[in-house]
Amino acid sequence: MKKLLVIFFGYLMLFSCNILIAQEQVNAEDESDPLRFYKAKYDATYDAPIEIVAKATIKSLDDIACLIVQKKEKTDDEDGFIRWVIKSDYCVFVEGDSSFVKLREKSKQMPFIRGGAWKTGRIQYKFVITEQADGKVYLLLNTSLSGFEYYVTNKVHFWESNGQFEHEIMTAIEKNIELLKQELPKKE
Numbered sequence: 001m002k003k004l005l006v007i008f009f010g011y012l013m014l015f016s017c018n019i020l021i022a023q024e025q026v027n028a029e030d031e032s033d034p035l036r037f038y039k040a041k042y043d044a045t046y047d048a049p050i051e052i053v054a055k056a057t058i059k060s061l062d063d064i065a066c067l068i069v070q071k072k073e074k075t076d077d078e079d080g081f082i083r084w085v086i087k088s089d090y091c092v093f094v095e096g097d098s099s100f101v102k103l104r105e106k107s108k109q110m111p112f113i114r115g116g117a118w119k120t121g122r123i124q125y126k127f128v129i130t131e132q133a134d135g136k137v138y139l140l141l142n143t144s145l146s147g148f149e150y151y152v153t154n155k156v157h158f159w160e161s162n163g164q165f166e167h168e169i170m171t172a173i174e175k176n177i178e179l180l181k182q183e184l185p186k187k188e
Contacts, residue, residue, distance in 0.1 A: 037163030038108060042141040042170060048177050050129060052184075053137045054084045056176035057127050060169055063176075066091035066125065084129040090146070093165075094121040103147050108160040110147075117151035123165050139173070141166055 046053050054073070061068060070087035094102040096119070103121040104110050126142045145161040 034105065034162050035108065037167035038161075039163060039166070042143075042163075042166045044139050044170060044174070045132075046137045046139065046174075046177055047135075048137060048181055050082050050084065050131045050137045052177055052180045053129050053139060053173075054086065056173050056180055057084075057086055057129065057139070059176045059180075060172040061086070061088050061125065063172060064091065064169070079133070081131040081133070083131070084127070086125075086127040086129070088125040090122040090124045092120055092122045095119070099147070106161055106164055107145065108162045111149075111157045111159055113149055113152050113157075115152055116149045119148045119150045121145070121147045123161065125165075125169060141170065 058068065058071070067089040068086060069089045070085060072085045074083050074085075075081070076083060093106070097117065099118045099121050103118055106121065106123075123146075124144045126144075128140045128142075130138045130140075132138055143161055143166055144158055145165070146156050146158045148156050
């Protein structure tokens with residue numbers, strides 16, 4: 001009987017170790033998937049004033065040293081709700097002859113140019129922030145990833161990001177919104 005218990009617990013230990021190993025492999029696969037952050041649409045709804053969301057967006061762009069080329073606040077004539085459009089300059093994230101690897105890491109599907117040599121990689125952010133009737137704020141993010149290929153085409157090419165840049169900036173905006181909300185004066 002003792003022998004059967006020892007064998008039973010041995011199999012139990014072996015089985016539980018296999019489950020743990022399989023779980024670690026699944027987690028490792030999730031982290032190695034280059035499209036784990038990719039979405040068809042990057043948007044969020046925040047329960048904060050539109051001024052806070054706009055300031056958090058601007059601060060997030062400043063934090064990554066990305067200049068702003070357009071910042072417009074407009075009131076909708078019909079509803080009276082405020083709408084912000086914030087557009088960044090092209091933010092260079094890689095430069096030099098060895099930029100191909102970094103571009104490929106950040107791309108959903110990079111353009112294939114036989115014998116191509118990539119000089120730069122850059123991204124442009126466009127945020128549309130809209131006040132909603134329920135008091136919440138809707139933020140929509142559009143990005144444009146591009147690179148300059150100088151050997152074959154000598155042109156700038158545009159394509160989709162794999163979502164890493166979008167995920168990082170949306171996370172930064174959310175953190176900055178929370179920080180700015182804490183700085184608001186408390187209502188009594």
